Amino acid sequence: MKPEEIAGTLTEIFGSADLQTLASGSWQIDTPRFRLLVLLSEDETWLRVLLPIVPLQAAQPFLEQFLAANFDTTQAVRYALHEGVIWGVYHHHSHTLVSADLQSAIAQLISLHSSGLNEVFNSLIETRIRQIVKAAKQQGQSLPATMQNLERFYAEGLLGEINQTSADREEVLAAWRRQLERLWQEVESNPNE
CATH class of the missing domain: 3.30.1460.10 (Yope Regulator; Chain: A,)
Known part of the structure; x- marks a missing residue:
């Protein structure tokens, strides 16, 4: 040109x-x-x-x-x-x-x-969720047990925002559930990976 x-x-x-x-x-x-x-x-x-x-x-x-x-x-x-x-x-x-x-x-x-940062942030988050799934599987946890642990962490204040409302917490947990369900079958639990 x-x-x-x-x-x-x-x-x-x-x-x-x-x-x-x-x-x-x-x-x-x-x-x-x-x-x-x-x-x-x-x-x-x-x-x-x-x-x-x-x-x-x-x-x-x-x-x-x-x-x-x-x-x-x-x-x-x-x-x-x-x-x-x-x-x-x-x-x-x-x-x-x-x-x-x-x-x-x-x-x-x-x-x-x-x-902007959305795509790379989402990529990082997916990597972290895959790590959580892998760790849960290596410990012999099921998807419902993993979800129950996350719910407990939010209820005890270990995860989430300090001023998070119960509706906000439910929205975040629903997002966790969707991502865990989406990735659960894809992630292997092989500790040597």
């Missing part, structure tokens, strides 16, 4: 009001939700599209999940770290790039931005 084709695609996606040309071969799209940067290399051979996702400080507990997402789920875009910020990044050779691929990459980046 030539610079004018890139600018045309960006205008098609965002309109001219949100699009700013910063310098030759670099554009910025400012919306109320995000700021997207599109940068063409000086020799115009590579295009990079960047979107800040979350500050590193907030992302620190989830770095493993971000890297796993790069391997498993992010498709053509990747998470990257630069100057204390987790970014969504797309790189492509500009001579083979077509408008549809650029549009798709931008949509993927916006999706990463929209989900």
Whole structure:
């Protein structure tokens, strides 16, 4: 894609009001939700599209999940770290790039931005629930016994919020029940894993 084709695609996606040309071969799209940067290399051979996702400080507990997402789920875009910020990044050779691929990459980046920490948090939670299931199975517990232990932990205040109402507690326990039921048959209890 030539610079004018890139600018045309960006205008098609965002309109001219949100699009700013910063310098030759670099554009910025400012919306109320995000700021997207599109940068063409000086020799115009590579295009990079960047979107800040979350500050590193907030992302620190989830770095493993971000890297796993790069391997498993992010498709053509990747998470990257630069100057204390987790970014969504797309790189492509500009001579083979077509408008549809650029549009798709931008949509993927916006999706990463929209989900923020949600996807990586959910991945971490699923890993932890799998660990709970595995430990319960290794101790010979059944699903109902595991659920009963969790209910007891909430009733005794070992889990949950201090000011949690009984309705809130029931909602959380229902979520636990759904996740445990969903994962119970999938998780093996082999202690050597």
